[in-house]
Amino acid sequence: MYDPLVDSTPGRSQPHTPSYWVDTAGAAPPDDGPVQGNHEVDVAIIGGGYTGLSSAYHLAREHGIKAVVLEANQTAWGCSGRNGSFARISGGRVPLATLVEKYGRDTARAFFAEMQQALQTTRDLIDIGEIDCDKQPDGVFKVAIKPEHVAGLKREVEMYNGLLNYPARFVDAAGVQQVHAGAESYGALNLPDGFCMHPLKLAWGIQRLAREAGAKVHPGSPVTEWTSAAGGHRLVTPGGVVTARRVIVATNGYTSRKLNPVLTGRILPVHSQIIVTRPLTAEEKVNSLPGGDCMFDTRNLLFYYRRLPDDRILFGGRSAVNGRDAENPVHRQRLLDALCRKFPVLKGVQLDYNWGGWVAVTNNSLPHCYQVSGMQNVYTGGGYAGSGVSFSIQTGKRLAQMLAGDARPTPVPFLHEAPKPFPLQSFLRVGQRMAYAWYRFKDAE
Ligand SMILES: Cc1cc2nc3c(=O)[nH]c(=O)nc-3n(C[C@H](O)[C@H](O)[C@H](O)COP(=O)(O)OP(=O)(O)OC[C@H]3O[C@@H](n4cnc5c(N)ncnc54)[C@H](O)[C@@H]3O)c2cc1C
Known part of the structure; x- marks a missing residue:
């Protein structure tokens, strides 16, 4: 690569x-x-x-x-x-x-x-x-993966509302389940x-x-x-x-x-990788991403994910450090494990696609x-x-x-x-x- x-x-x-x-x-x-x-x-x-x-x-x-x-x-x-x-x-x-x-x-x-x-x-x-x-349709959620992250999200909401006069809101765990079922969701920051x-x-x-x-x-x-x-x-x-x-x-x-x-030397290329599952069944959909919004989580090395129009899930995150290692199956597996931790109903799900690219970090x-x-x-x-x-x-x-x-x-x-x-x-x-x-x-x- x-x-x-x-x-x-x-x-x-x-x-x-x-x-x-x-x-x-x-x-x-x-x-x-x-x-x-x-x-x-x-x-x-x-x-x-x-x-x-x-x-x-x-x-x-x-x-x-x-x-x-x-x-x-x-x-x-x-x-x-x-x-x-x-x-x-x-x-x-x-x-x-x-x-x-x-x-x-x-x-x-x-x-x-x-x-x-x-x-x-x-x-x-x-x-x-x-x-x-x-x-x-519009809708972005930053999802708390741990109960301790909720307070930080609420502080972010205050900054959006107070400093920026922007109508972000906090959605509690029960509310988040409407768009993000499964685990690792203790509340979310919602941007309209x-x-x-x-x-x-x-x-x-x-x-x-x-x-x-x-x-x-x-x-x-x-x-x-x-x-x-x-x-x-x-x-x-x-x-x-x-x-x-x-x-x-x-x-x-x-x-x-x-x-x-x-x-030269002002941009660090950082590899980001994506996996895409096979189309989900109706039951899998209800128990993972019933909505079609943009999702990412509160990790330092965050995961981003969404449901595609044909009911597959696209799931991405940081992966290899250099091009030689980018095709290493360990990175694909790490993403799949993370996906299944969030949505246990997807355990063993088949992946149909896997690719990556270089994002630019200054x-x-x-x-x-x-x-x-x-x-x-x-x-x-x-x-x-x-x-x-x-x-x-x-x-x-x-x-x-x-x-x-x-x-x-x-x-x-x-x-x-x-x-x-x-x-x-x-x-x-x-x-x-x-x-x-x-x-x-x-x-x-
Ligand atoms: C896996 C992944 C997921 C991402 N997800 C999101 C997301 O969900 N939301 C979001 O906002 N952003 C996301 N990004 C980032 C976003 O895609 C980029 O910020 C954006 O596309 C950058 O566009 P660009 O035109 O600056 O660069 P690029 O689209 O990378 O284009 C640079 C082009 O320069 C060409 N080039 C390089 N050298 C030469 C040369 N010597 N001569 C001629 N051509 C050359 C390359 O071939 C390339 O096509 C993601 C990126 C990746 C890789």
Whole structure:
């Protein structure tokens, strides 16, 4: 499996990794084929996931700039075509209380408003493009796995209500059983906004919108070499050279160390894995997830899960530390064991799908969209820490605004600063392994 910390590029024209999403997405929309020959363009976008495709759409639709998207493999081959399918008010992974403590109440409020807008931008694109992405009714639950976690959830509810004036509520254990039967559910934080959908259909819908607006989308076009001079950026792909005046880097968790040294070391790719069961019987459904909401739990290494429209359960969480270990069946088994601990009725259930992908984590666990200093006219966005469906779409919109001349399109300072490089780069994964062991110990206590 491609490992961004080890391999030089994510390949060329690779098919999507086998998944439930690929099997149920239908036919891919038209694209512009791999780059052929040499081209001079105004804006090149490297990476064809939500960030890149949304940038291309917003540049064309709102600023009249027709960009060219260069994607190494199929569009949405990275996280955007293989995620857990929750579009919600999220971006990065920093608890509300920590945000307030570190950045103050005003910035925390402004960041929350940006995350709300991100979800709205996602809804708008689905509506404008009539994107048929199996969008489910809204409903998000953060479920307490232990009685001791209930007090923390109630404090979170108070912050949502008081600080953010947002109608989150606490649901007691009996109430939670309506949507989350089985074990490990002692109450939940309920957020009324946020929905499950089909991630690959969503990405392909944005691709269609971007092309209709005038952007070009080239799959099978990995950037294998990048040199910059006064006139612009020379991006070498196997089919030809694209010379661009301005560049958006939207490679996020799939960014290899070789793409450009200026970007190296600021994102840690962290593997997240998903299993999908066979369709459940009516009895299994009632005793596991009778509702169709987005669920995640209060673990440090949290699990996220939902019931799919054909009554399977999708269940995901953190897994391998490096690409070599990603196919190890131990990770699939760990997820299955966790699923069955939550829903004992599913003991022995058959799994029909199992896949994973690289989410992008920064040093402060927060996302970013900034102009890269030390390079001319280069912008980048990412670092969503596994919570980036809506925020990456929003970041695409913000990057388009920045390129069109608005240097700081949000009032959230940290969003527009480059994430600090991780210290002790060579030991990153050793540290990650130790952190996982500690969190697993704490979660099991
Ligand atoms: C298993 C999993 C579950 C997740 N679940 C959720 C969820 O439920 N909710 C949520 O909000 N978020 C979730 N996420 C995160 C979310 O999917 C991502 O934050 C989001 O899709 C990021 O989009 P992106 O466009 O920035 O990056 P990506 O979609 O990863 O796109 C980056 C692209 O860059 C391309 N690329 C890399 N190098 C080059 C190069 N040299 N030349 C050309 N192209 C290149 C790659 O091929 C890739 O297609 C999940 C992620 C994973 C992996």
